[in-house]
Amino acid sequence: MAEPLDDRALAGLRERLLEWYRANRRDLPWRSAAGQQPDPYRVWLSEVMLQQTRVDTVLRYYGRWLERFPTLQSLADAPLDDVLKAWEGLGYYSRARNFHRAVREVAMKHDGQVPRDFDTFHSLPGVGRYTAGAVSSIAFGEPAPIVDGNVRRVFARWIDEPNPTQSRLWRMAAQIAPGATPGELNQALMELGATVCTPRNPxxxxxxxxxxxxxxxxxxxxxxxxxxxxxxxxxxxxxxxxIEHEGRFLLVRRPVDERLGGLWAFPQAVRRRGEAVAAAAERAAREGLDLAVRAGEEVATVQHTFTHVRATYHAVRCAWTGGQPVPLRYDDWVWVTPPEVETYALPVAQKRIAGLAAARMAEAEAA
Ligand code: SF4
Structure with a gap:
């Protein structure tokens, strides 16, 4: 593709993209029928969920979420615990926390109406240039460009460039968006990348x-x-x-500004060089909760890969020997029975550990 395209070539490209999109677009629950005005809250929700997550996965969550939080106001009114529970398993939990914060700001400062204006919307917590462009164009027909991973691939191929700069990609997107239907054009580009211009075998x-x-x-x-x-x-x-006591586990809520913030987990500590697992588990209770515990058997080793770190969790049964929990490093704590764990929002690895620990507790009780 030669840049910039002249008006005639641009008009032709937009026409081809739209014609192809209208004939081939996937029927996804967040897309409105032709001629219908999309609900900005639903568009926003879908864009947040789709970041770094496959469509198949989002489809499992999107409908359930809307049953739980059908309107922007219902989400704004909900406690963070409920929001994280509904998000449980989708990963990248900062998306849910930021979405919740931004929705509360919209409810308080904008009368519950998602801002039409790109800059106002872009200034909300966690709303980046991509999300602002997607929602502004799809929900309000604003000529705002978007570049996501799919669009980047399409454009890199149009210009046959191995490492196109962000500024060049956004310039290209800005050339295309201002047609009669910017939202459809943007979706056409993303859909092209997702279904035709795929990484392998386009x-x-x-x-x-x-x-x-x-x-x-x-x-x-x-x-x-x-x-x-x-x-x-x-x-x-x-x-x-x-930490076990009379058939219950001790769970803690992680501080909101940390990794997996706001989620519930077992107390934990990164092992120091040369530190035994049992000693680190006892230190986790002491430093995190001012609790004395005695570490026993290791019940599970669970691996999990985050965006920036690979984690190995060694789960150790601990007996409570003294003190009352004081949340020194956590926001809150609670004693729960194994079935009650299900009602709390836990990250995937902690959920696995909870399942294994519950099975071990049942075995020990039966023995
Ligand atoms: S599908 Fe083929 S022709 Fe179309 S943009 Fe991708 S690489 Fe180019």
């Missing part, structure tokens, strides 16, 4: 933009954009204290 014979795609003309599609080299992640070795 289906160029079905592409409405093959006429201007230099990578297609040169046969370099699969090399564009250049693959990002994955850097090895640092490793954290963590002791998890399963």
């Amino acid at each position: 289906r160029c014979d079905r592409c409405p933009a093959s006429h201007l795609c230099w990578a297609y003309l040169r046969g370099t599609q699969e090399e564009r954009p250049a693959p990002v080299k994955a850097r090895p992640l640092p490793h954290e070795d963590t002791a998890v204290a399963i």
